[in-house]
Amino acid sequence: MTNWTLAKRAASMNPSVIREILKVTEKPGIISLAGGLPSPKTFPIAAFKEAADKVLLQDGASALQYAASEGYAPLREFVAKQLPWDVSPDQVLITTGSQQGLDLMGKILLDEGSRLLVETPTYLGALQAFSPQQPQVVGVDSDDQGVIPDDLARKAGEGADKARMVYLLPNFQNPTGRSMDEARRQAVVDRLASLGIPFLEDNPYGDLWYDQAPPAPLTARNPEGGVYLGSFSKVLAPGLRLGYVVAPKAVYTKLLQAKQAADLHTPTFNQRMVAEVVQSGFLDQHVPTIRALYKKQRDAMLAALSTHFADLDVQWTTPTGGMFLWVRMPEGIDTVAMLPAAVERNVAYVPGSAFYASQPDNRTMRLSYVTASEEQIHIAIKALADTVRATLAAR
Amino acid sequence: MTNWTLAKRAASMNPSVIREILKVTEKPGIISLAGGLPSPKTFPIAAFKEAADKVLLQDGASALQYAASEGYAPLREFVAKQLPWDVSPDQVLITTGSQQGLDLMGKILLDEGSRLLVETPTYLGALQAFSPQQPQVVGVDSDDQGVIPDDLARKAGEGADKARMVYLLPNFQNPTGRSMDEARRQAVVDRLASLGIPFLEDNPYGDLWYDQAPPAPLTARNPEGGVYLGSFSKVLAPGLRLGYVVAPKAVYTKLLQAKQAADLHTPTFNQRMVAEVVQSGFLDQHVPTIRALYKKQRDAMLAALSTHFADLDVQWTTPTGGMFLWVRMPEGIDTVAMLPAAVERNVAYVPGSAFYASQPDNRTMRLSYVTASEEQIHIAIKALADTVRATLAAR
Structure with missing residues (x-):
């Protein structure tokens, strides 16, 4: 029998949370706000x-x-x-x-x-x-x-x-x-x-x-x-x-x-x-088109959040660039625990706890607005709000 | 002042010997038997x-x-x-x-x-x-x-x-x-x-x-x-x-x-x-052409070694595939010390000592026969033999 003795560091190597979530999002019909995938529309x-x-x-x-x-x-x-x-x-x-x-x-x-x-x-x-x-x-x-x-x-x-x-x-x-x-x-x-x-x-x-x-x-x-x-x-x-x-x-x-x-x-x-x-000099013309696209999609997500979370104690960031937005859910929500219910309603996100060196804030989540279309963003944010309401109601 | 404190392991990171040699071989006119570069003729x-x-x-x-x-x-x-x-x-x-x-x-x-x-x-x-x-x-x-x-x-x-x-x-x-x-x-x-x-x-x-x-x-x-x-x-x-x-x-x-x-x-x-x-199925037709080319070049190097090192106490391997051949020079030759003289005569190789975990055999060298042409191989091996003779004569 061969003895595979692993290095000590191998014990702390764990499957990426994001990676495991992305597997779940392969379910047909799901709208993923989880991945950090640039919009393929921008690929030249x-x-x-x-x-x-x-x-x-x-x-x-x-x-x-x-x-x-x-x-x-x-x-x-x-x-x-x-x-x-x-x-x-x-x-x-x-x-x-x-x-x-x-x-x-x-x-x-x-x-x-x-x-x-x-x-x-x-x-x-x-x-x-x-x-x-x-x-x-x-x-x-x-x-x-x-x-x-x-x-x-x-x-x-x-x-x-x-x-x-x-x-x-x-x-x-x-x-x-x-x-x-x-x-x-x-x-x-x-x-x-x-x-x-x-x-x-x-x-x-x-x-x-x-x-x-x-x-x-x-x-x-x-x-x-x-x-x-x-x-x-x-x-x-x-x-x-x-x-x-x-x-x-x-x-x-x-x-x-x-x-x-x-x-x-x-x-x-x-x-x-x-x-x-x-x-x-390609980037001089190309990058402004990416900025314009992502800005529109950020606006769509901000609008959807304002619409669907108006009655809930939820905070979110307003990024002035990039791909991600950070949301803090109401007290009583644990975004890891809530994920299966969200996936059930065809929306995926990354629970915020994965991003902390220690003492995670379990009410947080990361949403990407660059992969899904504006229409999909609205559908997904509504589904997310429904999930939150259902979770709070079931407590 | 910023203190860059490097990890302990960084102290043992050293420039690759091969890499430093390859820099030398950028000298125009040199025939390098040092690199392990596949022949670009084989690139599809x-x-x-x-x-x-x-x-x-x-x-x-x-x-x-x-x-x-x-x-x-x-x-x-x-x-x-x-x-x-x-x-x-x-x-x-x-x-x-x-x-x-x-x-x-x-x-x-x-x-x-x-x-x-x-x-x-x-x-x-x-x-x-x-x-x-x-x-x-x-x-x-x-x-x-x-x-x-x-x-x-x-x-x-x-x-x-x-x-x-x-x-x-x-x-x-x-x-x-x-x-x-x-x-x-x-x-x-x-x-x-x-x-x-x-x-x-x-x-x-x-x-x-x-x-x-x-x-x-x-x-x-x-x-x-x-x-x-x-x-x-x-x-x-x-x-x-x-x-x-x-x-x-x-x-x-x-x-x-x-x-x-x-x-x-x-x-x-x-x-x-x-x-x-x-x-x-491309490889089925392609790989045999690489084999044929490298075999011819191996044969050229073996022939050149037999011709130019006939009078010297030199041993070499006869590879039945691959890209490299290993040579052991006569007593009195240190292949690291000899390298500048070889480069002077427009030929480069890798000293064998780089390949040992400990106790290197300083008489060894690695020669690649896949990058240089048959004609270049003959010229380079002759130059190498001349270098060895001159080095031995100067002792």
Whole structure:
């Protein structure tokens, strides 16, 4: 008999709650507000087809070969140039989705038991990406602007227990949809600099603003003090798995070595295709169409919530960009317990508890408004309100 | 000032020797026998173009969307069907290159200090992939058939120090080109079963046999006792980064969770394209053309070695498939020290010492015969022999 003795860390690897929910939503007729799937209407299929053909015909031998772990040079140059601070292409590492940037950062910065600060709540996939390194994850108290600077100082830790990094999503955060304003950004960056704690800034949604571009990134304010993660998943398509890391020199070298060990390099063909598409200035015309679509769908969800939850003690965020909205249900509702009843009424969501490092607020849920149509959103929110009323009535 | 405190494991992450060498080989005019780059002549560009167009036009919305972490179902079915033992598609996990399979296996099986057995020498990229988990890597004595079963037993460890797994490359091993014969395979599998130690079988080159298919894989002999890694990099193209893991149920669940945390899923578009290409039976015609090409180039290298090293005490392997050949230079040659002189004469190789867990044999080197043409191989081997003679003469 073979003895499979698993690593200690494997015990803490659990099936993703979101993943399990998405399986449920495969039930025909269900309207899912659970997934974070960009609307396929926004995928530039024709541009990709043209790029794929061009790359294969003109340079197939290189586009299909092994390549440098750093990434395709013209794509690194594009990334560096479009960021709103002074970035050298040498600081850009192309990753297999920005999820991989989280994995690599965990590998180079976190030992077992290392203190890691996160927002309350925070992106579930980040908690999963860091989990193999078995850090001590500490939630920082957060308001509708993200982390509260004074609580950063209280949770910073000291000596060997000093926080290795703070993981932050300043723009249209997953799961809440909230953003940090100018003052909060500067306060957080200043406080972290005085504490000597690096930040990991995750910005997959920053380009999806509706009325006004968000304030400058944290990394633009202190490029040596943090690492920045970006993604092509929300402005082009997630199925190509293309993201990037921007890092100071000392950190970059280790990230690169971790990247090479993880998958040698990000698929060459995908990098070439996307470079081909973006170099023509395609995003300048394309991204505004995504913003317009998602804004309309956000408005539809806000209107549906106002209509169907008018008589209930329910709060929700009003995101100014991104893909998600965060809802807090009336007292007496546990969103995990209520999910089967919601699915019964053909609507799915993600219970908020999955997004907390500890002490979850069981009344919360994350709703995505980008995958379902406006009409579907109205139907689904009504079904959700019906579920809440029925649940409260049955208590 | 921000304090970047790196994880302990980051200290052991070092630039890959091969990688640094490949940089040197960018010098114009050099013939590199160093890289493990498949010949771009073998890349089926037309088939990929047709597949890319078809996938985008017929199902672009799905092909560019987020997808299941397990991989694209038809591709998992293809993989299961073409393997020479009874495999269910449920056991197949599509990975971002088979390198990622190594990373995932390290994550779920290795704690800090865990005993990990490897061949002597072994694939450098595997040592790098396992290194973040800081295992205790133990080289098992090996002959021209791979690991010696009795030494497996001697190095197995006991109690808490019992080996978590043995990493094995039975076919046309990287770096030596050697293969395990029928008797050795069975002896190793039986011995491991009696020791209760799982194996990780890495088989990127198995389809590249020249005259005769290799004996059945280790995993076919004990499917519950090991995990199998395969790849599309050598039979189609490496730039798409497509590999797969075949694992018993208990291990599969943890691998899947680690995969999801690492990069959510392997690029959807790449999986769809490759599924499109392979489902038509394309590999049946295509792979024999790769075998024929590489066999001719192996013959060219063997002939060149016989010609140019006739008067020197040099041994080399005669691989019956794959991409690499292993050479042991005369006493007095240190292949690391000699490399700059070889590059001076416009030839590059990988010093063998990089491939040892400990106690390297500094007289060895790895030569690839698949990237350079027959004519270039002759020129390069002559230059290498000249370098050796000059080095010996200068002692």
